[in-house]
Amino acid sequence: MDDGRPIFLQIAESLESQILDGTLLEEEQIPSINALAAFHRINPATALKGVTMLVDAGTLYKRRGIGMFVAEGSRERLRESRRAEFRDAHIRPLAHRAQELGLTSAQLHDMITKEMNR
Amino acid sequence: MTAIVEAQGLTKRFGKVTAVNDVTFTLDEGAIHGLLGRNGAGKTTLMHVMTGQDFATEGHVRIFGESPVENAAVLGRTCFIKESQVYPDDFRGKHVLRAARWFYPHWNDALAQRLVDTFQAPLDRKMKKMSRGQRSAVGVIVALASRAELTFLDEPYAGLDAVARKHFYDLLLEDYLEHPRTFVLSTHLIDEAAPLLQRVLVIDKGELVIDADADSLRATATTLVGKASDVERFAAGREVLDRTAIGAIASVTLTGLSEQDKREAASAGLETTPVSLQELIVRRTGGAVTEEVSA
Numbered sequence: 001m002d003d004g005r006p007i008f009l010q011i012a013e014s015l016e017s018q019i020l021d022g023t024l025l026e027e028e029q030i031p032s033i034n035a036l037a038a039f040h041r042i043n044p045a046t047a048l049k050g051v052t053m054l055v056d057a058g059t060l061y062k063r064r065g066i067g068m069f070v071a072e073g074s075r076e077r078l079r080e081s082r083r084a085e086f087r088d089a090h091i092r093p094l095a096h097r098a099q100e101l102g103l104t105s106a107q108l109h110d111m112i113t114k115e116m117n118r
Numbered sequence: 119m120t121a122i123v124e125a126q127g128l129t130k131r132f133g134k135v136t137a138v139n140d141v142t143f144t145l146d147e148g149a150i151h152g153l154l155g156r157n158g159a160g161k162t163t164l165m166h167v168m169t170g171q172d173f174a175t176e177g178h179v180r181i182f183g184e185s186p187v188e189n190a191a192v193l194g195r196t197c198f199i200k201e202s203q204v205y206p207d208d209f210r211g212k213h214v215l216r217a218a219r220w221f222y223p224h225w226n227d228a229l230a231q232r233l234v235d236t237f238q239a240p241l242d243r244k245m246k247k248m249s250r251g252q253r254s255a256v257g258v259i260v261a262l263a264s265r266a267e268l269t270f271l272d273e274p275y276a277g278l279d280a281v282a283r284k285h286f287y288d289l290l291l292e293d294y295l296e297h298p299r300t301f302v303l304s305t306h307l308i309d310e311a312a313p314l315l316q317r318v319l320v321i322d323k324g325e326l327v328i329d330a331d332a333d334s335l336r337a338t339a340t341t342l343v344g345k346a347s348d349v350e351r352f353a354a355g356r357e358v359l360d361r362t363a364i365g366a367i368a369s370v371t372l373t374g375l376s377e378q379d380k381r382e383a384a385s386a387g388l389e390t391t392p393v394s395l396q397e398l399i400v401r402r403t404g405g406a407v408t409e410e411v412s413a
Binding site: 006008034043044046088089092096100 | 333334337381387
């Protein structure tokens with residue numbers, strides 16, 4: 001696991017992705033910090049930082065003495081925020097490039113529709 | 119966090135050469151630290167001074183709150199493995215392990231045996247007849263099986279191949295998770311070791327140039343590529359670590375870009391790439407890549 005960005009962010013994102021695709025269900029317990037560290041071969045302090053970030057965001061919650069669990073409603077909230085990120089990270093640059101290439105919004109729409117139906 | 123090592127204004131001079139220059143830092147109890155820098159930057163000297171094997175010219179160092187010099191109580195809790203370790207002429211691998219077993223109160227035989235099997239260490243061979251990799255393996259076995267509260271590893275894997283190094287990282291992490299303790303690891307193979315590190319200290323020409331949380335350091339630099347005028351607009355007023363250009367296209371490596379800045383750069387059609395820890399350190403410590411840094 002290393003694409004150059006902070007590893008704790010990558011840990012948080014991988015847990016989010018597992019919640020989004022249903023690998024981790026709401027109210028299900030997530031792996032322990034040590035298990036995450038061993039699996040991803042990272043320092044446990046880094047794994048803890050990633051998990052803490054999700055606790056602070058309300059995606060996970062802690063049951064004292066037991067572990068971390070996926071909060072109810074997390075999946076829908078994550079989907080909303082991922083969609084906003086998708087717009088900022090992909091749609092905006094896409095629109096920018098399309099304008100550079102002289103594409104109208106109808107033409108772009110057409111191209112996207114074709115791709116999605118492939 | 120509690121400081122297990124405190125260095126205050128530490129300076130070490132050899133004649134006219136200043137190997138370590140006025141260095142002040144603390145090491146956190148229970149963390150894995152990376153001590154990084156180019157060859158000759160002062161890493162080994164610093165480790166020698168921290169472990170009481172050499173005297174500081176100025177300043178002082180405390181380990182477990184005490185001076186390490188000639189201090190058996192402190193040194194019994196400390197393990198220092200270095201590439202340049204000299205062994206008595208007749209010493210075989212098994213003698214090294216037997217001596218270590220005596221010396222370290224938390225020595226674990228089962229772990230030592232497992233490490234011997236993993237690294238296929240030829241314990242009946244004389245230390246001076248061993249290959250570089252075999253000697254490194256013996257050092258790594260002592261470092262981990264000693265389970266010392268404070269373990270220094272100076273270039274622990276010289277001569278170890280990629281497979282053996284991977285075993286080393288896995289076993290270090292596994293044993294650390296079960297028995298948390300403090301490690302200080304010096305290495306050239308920064309990107310390989312980076313995920314294991316919690317703190318990073320970078321030494322350049324005897325001076326401490328970076329002392330930071332490893333993971334936050336990773337986010338500090340970004341490379342932007344695109345139209346020179348757009349790139350320069352983002353570079354204005356920021357620290358530029360690296361700059362190249364070809365025709366109207368420019369590439370700059372900047373520090374201090376926020377997530378918002380990165381999104382704006384992407385929207386403006388610039389390509390943004392995070393900079394790896396190794397690249398960041400290479401750029402911070404003189405730029406010119408030598409075979410030692412780029413390994």
